[in-house]
Amino acid sequence: MPGGAIRESGPRGLLLQAQGYRVRQDLPRFYNSPTTFLTDIGTVGTMSRVSIPKFLFFIAVSCTSQAFAHSWGPAARATGAPGDDSKACTSCHTGTLNSGSGSVKIILQSGAVYIPGVRQRVTVQVSDPAKQRWGFEMAARLNSKPETAQAGEFTPVDSQTQVICEDNGPRPCTTGVTFIQHTTAGTRNGTQGGVSFQFDWTPPATNAGPVTLYVAGNAANGDNNLTNDNIYTSSVQLNPVTPVAPVVPTGGVMSAATLVPGSVPPNSWVTVYGSNLGATTRSWNETDFANGALPMSLDGVSVVLTVFGAPRLAYVGYVSPTQVNFLLPVDALQGNIQVQVRNSAGISAPIQIGTTANSPQLLTLDGKYALGVHADGSLLGKTGLVAGAASAPAQPGETLTFYCTGCGATTPATISGLVPTKSSVNTLPVVTVGGAAATVTSASTITGSPGLYQVNVQVPAATANGDQPVVIRLGTTNSVSTLITVQR
């Protein structure tokens, strides 16, 4: 299936999938940085939620009373949505809406869309340079009746948010609309500049037309009072997109590194080309990982592998209508695997591929030139190889870092389904440059980059100028040949 029109092709797609990768001076990580990633998954929660009888106080208390604490969560209908108090939080907090120098933002994984019934992660970001305590409340309403028609359902994913009913009590709600809002822990008193809240929203199970999320955020000064806080509002309309049953043609499943159909090794990235695969287009991102576990579906798209009659799910790194990238698990059994793409409208007919150990492939920049970096982290390649990025050819004798997928077992073992840390391979691969054996100094998995390995290789001193083939091998299986440009 390679060739044809430009697509989000395998190697490129894989790089695009490397979230935040812009041909930078560091590794092609799947996350902006491991630190960001760890911070993010650190917030996804195992903390048990403490239930507080929070709204009892409100029943008889007027807004102007400051005798009762409120930082544990606002009253219902304070989002500024139609049907809610139009002053939002400023019905109690002093000041004018949206007059500070901060903002509240709604961040969605796949843009302003929803797939009926498919849960999605929502991030609310409240920021203000001068503030240090944070709160929010969000509503989801059908555009057809925004004052009273609840759209879908909110679900907290950690201890920083909670859901309340229209009557200010906890779920189940007897009637009316619902709200998600901060908890006391979520206000993170003392955190300067801003915070994010994350939670899930499950849209209506069937197409209910456009839906709008409304949010009000409080950038507060942390004085447990109603003065000198800045209140912001924002909203976003989400339009429904409806999946269609996926179709994968024969030959549509191949190594993501080479785009050549054939056997693929465990712990390698595999690409599926077809039609109607996903209803959205995106790579995985930090919000798809819970406690370091790789996602088994993105926007409702999963990949079902069947080995010896036993089905299991692969890890999905990229979805679009025409392409899905998945990671074959480290512990995938060897033999013939049936691959099927599933979404909420159906499942594709099985396509059989072979799995064999010891068939690593090098990642390329363009399907031809190997993706590599020099010892100083700068990009390998003849000048102009990647538009807008500086690159330099290889010098004989220098040590380069290449990236491969499916490069074998490691010690400590890489654990299926978890974000890896750096771990050396048990057997160093053999690498040839220009047909001559090169010294491989080390090879390991990469912290934070599932399915990718880095291999450090010394270019043989006698390598001639010009484009030279680079091949990697474990055991007896050669990778597809890639190129590097050598210039002494």
Ligand code: HEC
């Ligand atoms: C019904 C009145 C009322 C409404 C409406 C209201 N608040 Fe408050 N809020 C209070 C009171 C009273 C306090 C002070 C007591 C406290 O901090 O516990 C407070 C304090 C806070 C604090 C801590 C402030 C600080 O500086 O320490 C945050 C954060 C907060 N509210 C968020 C919100 C958000 C977000 C909204 C709108 C979605 C909102 N509140 C709407 C009454 C209200």
